[in-house]
Amino acid sequence: MIKITFPDGAIREYQSGITGLDIAQSISGRLAQEVVAISVNGDLIDATRPIITDSIVKLHTFEEKEGKHAFWHTSAHVMAEALEALFPGIKFGIGPAIENGFYYDVDMPNDTVLTDKDFQKIEEKILEISRGKHKVIRKEVPKSEALDFYTKKGDEYKVELITDLEDGTITFYSQNNFTDLCRGPHIPDTSYIKAVKILSIAGAYWRGDEKRKQLTRIYGITFPKKKLLDEYLIMLEEAKKRDHRKIGKELELFYFSEKVGLGLPLWLPRGAMLRERLENFLKKVQKEYGYEPVISPHIGQKLLYVTSGHYEKYGKDSFQPIHTPAEDEEFLLKPMNCPHHCEIYKCKPRSYKDLPVRFAEFGTVYRYEQSGELHGLTRVRGFTQDDAHIFCTPDQLKDEFKKVIDIVLYVFKTFGFEGFTTQISLRDPNNKEKYIGTDENWKKAEQAIIEAAAEKELKTKVELGEAAFYGPKLDFMVKDALGRSWQLGTIQVDYNLPERFELEYTGADNQKHRPVMIHRAPFGSMERFVAVLIEHTAGKFPLWLTPDQAIILPISEKFNNFAKKVANVLNISDIRTLIDDRNEKIGRKIRDAELKRIPYMLIVGEKEEAENAVSVRRQGQNDIGGMPVDAFIKLINEEVNQELKK
RNA sequence: GCCAAUGUAGCUCAGGGGUAGAGCACUUCCUUGGUAAGGAAGAGGUCAUGGGUUCAAAUCCCAUCAUUGGCUCCA
Numbered sequence: 001m002i003k004i005t006f007p008d009g010a011i012r013e014y015q016s017g018i019t020g021l022d023i024a025q026s027i028s029g030r031l032a033q034e035v036v037a038i039s040v041n042g043d044l045i046d047a048t049r050p051i052i053t054d055s056i057v058k059l060h061t062f063e064e065k066e067g068k069h070a071f072w073h074t075s076a077h078v079m080a081e082a083l084e085a086l087f088p089g090i091k092f093g094i095g096p097a098i099e100n101g102f103y104y105d106v107d108m109p110n111d112t113v114l115t116d117k118d119f120q121k122i123e124e125k126i127l128e129i130s131r132g133k134h135k136v137i138r139k140e141v142p143k144s145e146a147l148d149f150y151t152k153k154g155d156e157y158k159v160e161l162i163t164d165l166e167d168g169t170i171t172f173y174s175q176n177n178f179t180d181l182c183r184g185p186h187i188p189d190t191s192y193i194k195a196v197k198i199l200s201i202a203g204a205y206w207r208g209d210e211k212r213k214q215l216t217r218i219y220g221i222t223f224p225k226k227k228l229l230d231e232y233l234i235m236l237e238e239a240k241k242r243d244h245r246k247i248g249k250e251l252e253l254f255y256f257s258e259k260v261g262l263g264l265p266l267w268l269p270r271g272a273m274l275r276e277r278l279e280n281f282l283k284k285v286q287k288e289y290g291y292e293p294v295i296s297p298h299i300g301q302k303l304l305y306v307t308s309g310h311y312e313k314y315g316k317d318s319f320q321p322i323h324t325p326a327e328d329e330e331f332l333l334k335p336m337n338c339p340h341h342c343e344i345y346k347c348k349p350r351s352y353k354d355l356p357v358r359f360a361e362f363g364t365v366y367r368y369e370q371s372g373e374l375h376g377l378t379r380v381r382g383f384t385q386d387d388a389h390i391f392c393t394p395d396q397l398k399d400e401f402k403k404v405i406d407i408v409l410y411v412f413k414t415f416g417f418e419g420f421t422t423q424i425s426l427r428d429p430n431n432k433e434k435y436i437g438t439d440e441n442w443k444k445a446e447q448a449i450i451e452a453a454a455e456k457e458l459k460t461k462v463e464l465g466e467a468a469f470y471g472p473k474l475d476f477m478v479k480d481a482l483g484r485s486w487q488l489g490t491i492q493v494d495y496n497l498p499e500r501f502e503l504e505y506t507g508a509d510n511q512k513h514r515p516v517m518i519h520r521a522p523f524g525s526m527e528r529f530v531a532v533l534i535e536h537t538a539g540k541f542p543l544w545l546t547p548d549q550a551i552i553l554p555i556s557e558k559f560n561n562f563a564k565k566v567a568n569v570l571n572i573s574d575i576r577t578l579i580d581d582r583n584e585k586i587g588r589k590i591r592d593a594e595l596k597r598i599p600y601m602l603i604v605g606e607k608e609e610a611e612n613a614v615s616v617r618r619q620g621q622n623d624i625g626g627m628p629v630d631a632f633i634k635l636i637n638e639e640v641n642q643e644l645k646k
Numbered sequence: 647g648c649c650a651a652u653g654u655a656g657c658u659c660a661g662g663g664g665u666a667g668a669g670c671a672c673u674u675c676c677u678u679g680g681u682a683a684g685g686a687a688g689a690g691g692u693c694a695u696g697g698g699u700u701c702a703a704a705u706c707c708c709a710u711c712a713u714u715g716g717c718u719c720c721a
Contacts, residue, residue, distance in 0.1 A: 103716095115651075202716030203649025210718050214649055217716065249657080258694095258712060310721060317719080336721055370647055370719065371712095379720085468721060492721095519721095556678040583678080591682035605680060615681080623681055 003054040020047035021188060024059050034061040034224075036187040037070035044070070046138055046185040062192075062224050072097035074136055074175075074186040075126075075193055075222040076104050081178035082125035083218070087112060092180070093157045093206055093215050100232075101221030105204050107157065107213070114216055119198040126196045126222075133191035134176040138184060143167035146181065157206065157215075195229035196222045239484070244534035245376040251539055251547070251597065253530070254377060263374040263381030265527060270547035275526050277545050279362055281414075281644075282386055282522065285407060291360040291388055296340035298364060302330040307500055308339040309436055313469055319368050337363035338494075338519055341389040342501040345515075350505040355515060356392035356400055362526070363387045377531035378486075384526045390518040391503065394444070397516050401452040401474075401491065404520045408476055408489040409456075411522045414644065415533060415542070417478035421485070422458045424449055425473045428465030435469050441495035445516075446472045448493055470496040471519075480536040488529060492519040539597045540619065544640040550632075551578040551598045552614070553589040555605030562609040566602065566629055573633045594619060602632070 001013045004023060014023065020038035024031045024047070038047050039058040044066055051057065060067035076095035079102070083090050089109030096102065108114055141149075143162065149172075150158040158181050162170065173182045175190055197220060204217035223229045240246070248254050253271030260266060267275060283293070302321055305311040314335065321330035334340070341359045350357070364384045373379055392400050412420055426446050427435050435442070449472055453460050460474070467473060473492035477485050494517040497503075504512045523529035533541070543549055550570060554563040560581045570577040578598070580589045586603060593601045602614040608626065615626045616635075627635070 113650075200715055201650065204717045205648075208718070210648070214717075216649075219716080256713095262712075308721095314721060318721095338721090365721090367721075372647065372649095372717085373719070375714090470721080553681085555680055558678065585677095585679050585684060586681060587679090588683055589681090594682055601681080603681065607680090617681060 002051065004051070005054075005056045007056075007058050014051075016052045017050040019050055020045075020057065020059060023057060031059065031061075035059045036062055036067045036192060036224075037185045039066065044185055046070075046136075046188070048136075048188050049138065049185075069097045070185050070187050071192065071224065072102040072222065073182070073184075074190070075196070075220065076102040077136075077173065077175060077178065077180050077182070077186070078126050078129050078190055078193060078222075079122065079196075079198075079218065079220055080104050080106075080180060081129055081176060082122055084178060086118075086121060086125055087114075091155045091157055094161070095180070101199065101219060103217050103219045105206070105215040105217045107215050114201055114218070116201070122198050122218075122220075123196050126193070126220075129176055130190045130193040130196075132176055133189050135189045136173055136175045136186040138186070139172045139174065141170050141172050143170055146170045146172070149179070150181070192224050193222045194224055195226045196220060197229060197233065242480075242535045242538045243376075244378075244531040247534050247539040248377070248531075250595075253534075253547075261381070262371060263369060263379070265377055265380055265382070271530070274541070274545060274547050275530060278523070278526065278529070279386070281545075282411070283360075285410065286358075286360050286388065289358070289403060289407060290356075291358040294341065294344050294359045294361050296334070296337060296344070296361060296363060298334050298366075299331045300334055300340060302332055304339045304343070305332050305335070308336070308342070308497060309470065309500060310336060310339070317368060319366055333366040334363070335365050335367050337361055337365065337385060337387045338389055338497055338517070339501070341387075342497055342503060342517075345389075345391050345503055346501065350391075350515070352393060352505055352507045352513070355505055356390050356396050358388055358390045360386075360388035377527040380527055383528070385521050386523040386526065386529075387519070387521050390520070391498070391505075391515040392518070393505070393507075393513070394516050397448045397493065397518070398452050398455075400518055401448055401493070402456055404491050404518060404522075405452060405456045405458070405474075407520075408491070408522045411489070412476070412478065415536070417488075417536065419479040421477045421479075422453065422460045423466070423475045423477065424453060424460045424462045425466035425468075425475060426462060426464050427467045427472065431465065435467065437470065437496040437499070441499075442472070445493035445495055449474050449491075468492055470494050478532065478536075480532060484535075486528070486532045488524040488532060489522045490520065490524060493517075494519060540599075541597075542643045543599050543636065544643050546597070546599060547576065548578050548596070548598050549576045549636065550600040550602055551580055551593045551596075552602045552604060553580050553586060553593065555586050555603065557581065557583060559604050559606070559609055563604050566604060566614060569629055570633065575633060575636050590617065600632075600636070 002016045003011055004014055005011050020035060021032055024035040035047050037044060037060045039060065040051055040055045062068055062071050073096065076097065080092055080095055083106060087109055091107040093105030095104035146162045147159060150162065162181060171182060171184060172179050173184060173186055199219040199221060202217045203214045205214050206212040221232065251270060252268045253274065255266045255268055257266060299322065302311060318335055319333045321332055323330060344359055345357065362384050364382060366382045369379060369381050390400050427442055453474060471492050471494040473490055475487055476489035477487050479485050498514050498517050503515050505515055507513045552563040552567050554560050563579045563581060567577045567579050580593065590601060597619060599619050601617040603617060604614055608614055613626050613628045614632055616624050616632060618624055
């Protein structure tokens with residue numbers, strides 16, 4: 001007999017060799033139907049594998065991440081079998097489970113091109129295989145046998161994968177007529193898969209290497225219940241409705257013109273006003289934190305970026321230098337604000353008594369992004385960073401870093417990004433050539449970030465090799481209303497630019513010292529932040545920020561004059577107010593205002609005119625009653641104050 | 647940059663070798679209506695661009711450009 005400990009601490013005894021499924025069965029028949037994988041002493045394994053020693057066991061259903069992973073991994077295998085049946089001669093790369101579903105990279109036979117017209121027959125074939133209730137069988141194989149299997153099959157991708165594996169660790173999983181190299185774990189049999197959707201196809205380089213062959217990547221998702229698939233598809237529809245490109249067009253916030261150039265957004269009046277409000281919001285916060293505004297031009301001498309190291313690192317992948325006509329001097333479009341700010345620091349001698357100095361600028365920068373990478377406002381070629389650079393003494397670094405964290409947290413709170421995560425990006429210790437700067441400085445910088453984050457009690461994930469080339473960083477990722485993750489704010493420590501620009505301050509000892517620099521952008525860029533905010537709010541911006549706060553809807557044209565009077569009063573009181581004086585019925589005006597996501601609709605007719613009042617309707621709600629104009633102004637002001645409260 | 651799909655009116659889209667279509671938006675007229683679409687008429691398009699095939703191309707073929715979904719990249 002062996003002892004099995006459950007997550008709640010309960011211990012039960014079972015025969016040695018019992019499986020996860022048997023354990024589930026001993027608890028309830030229903031559970032046994034739902035368990036798709038188990039963890040034994042922290043290792044995720046098949047629910048059908050025997051357990052032979054005392055163990056801590058956790059049962060996973062599709063509800064859990066681990067269960068989904070096994071479920072989708074098996075689904076990838078089933079899809080592979082379906083593809084092999086439909087397209088004989090197809091070769092397989094890798095086919096993992098991902099956050100939402102799975103994919104398989106395949107090499108289509110004879111250059112067949114797969115299109116979305118093939119999706120349905122693939123789905124049908126997958127369901128046909130699933131219904132067969134084929135057991136998923138695990139088999140450990142020696143490396144020689146594994147190589148032999150795929151060499152005979154003619155699948156060079158799998159052969160390459162196996163060549164890199166160590167003998168003795170190789171396992172195959174089979175279901176029905178299909179065998180795949182796989183670490184597992186997998187669900188017990190194929191019948192768990194009840195609903196499937198092939199989502200999209202895309203090209204993907206073999207092993208992520210653009211020099212190697214491009215395979216076809218097929219994305220799909222499966223569920224143990226049809227209902228779950230339907231819900232997922234509804235969620236996808238919802239995400240599409242929130243797409244910032246769509247809402248940006250509907251609300252006339254920004255526009256892309258082919259003539260202006262790809263990736264170069266044009267901010268329309270309502271978008272520009274919104275952005276201006278965002279900038280003012282941050283300027284106010286920054287002023288409180290002791291930042292000073294600076295302004296730098298959009299181009300700079302090539303030498304500036306040679307000094308900073310950006311030219312060496314990115315020169316080839318940037319917009320190419322601009323030459324002056326007479327002298328043939330070279331200028332670069334500004335890809336970063338920091339070199340300019342370093343020169344501002346150098347404009348006069350600095351004393352330790354002056355530090356820290358904090359230069360802030362909404363600086364527009366230009367970066368050459370590959371054409372295929374451009375995407376709405378989230379990936380553009382010209383964008384404005386809410387940039388600032390803090391120059392401080394090494395002793396001040398941690399405190400300054402913590403103050404920046406405070407600003408970022410305040411920003412996130414104000415905009416309702418509750419579920420953010422943070423990532424500390426450090427240098428890859430095995431690949432130091434990728435970075436500039438001394439080991440000692442890197443060590444100090446990394447240490448400061450780790451400590452500051454810990455002292456601010458941030459839950460961080462540490463990633464090696466993700467640092468910027470000049471220093472480590474702390475990034476903030478927010479999840480929007482649909483749970484998608486976006487990187488926004490960033491804080492980076494930099495010992496290298498002060499070195500390269502030979503920045504100095506005079507210490508209390510009357511000696512020259514080198515300051516440390518912090519780069520930081522709480523929004524990241526105005527473009528990306530607005531995009532994420534649109535998707536997060538579905539275009540229903542907070543009242544203080546939204547382009548139009550109120551719209552007056554006269555019942556008929558007879559009340560247009562009164563409407564103008566009210567609008568005038570409100571606009572004078574800094575409430576951004578429109579009038580809908582079209583020759584339309586009130587129902588129509590309400591509908592259009594709702595679709596424009598204007599927070600307050602003020603209906604005025606005979607009764608309101610007599611009482612100098614408005615009848616108030618909140619967007620997304622119904623009539624919330626009438627009130628005097630003064631009372632409405634108070635209501636708005638209170639709501640705005642509430643939104644901006646610290 | 648690479649792979650694939652797409653490109654028809656301001657927007658969303660249907661159509662398809664032989665008069666260019668719908669809904670919304672727009673203009674004018676009627677209507678003056680109390681909480682999510684009042685009615686009528688009108689205007690609006692070199693069917694992305696350039697070539698080719700054809701008696702005839704928006705439709706078929708090729709190239710280019712752009713958009714979308716991925717891949718690679720991301721200071």
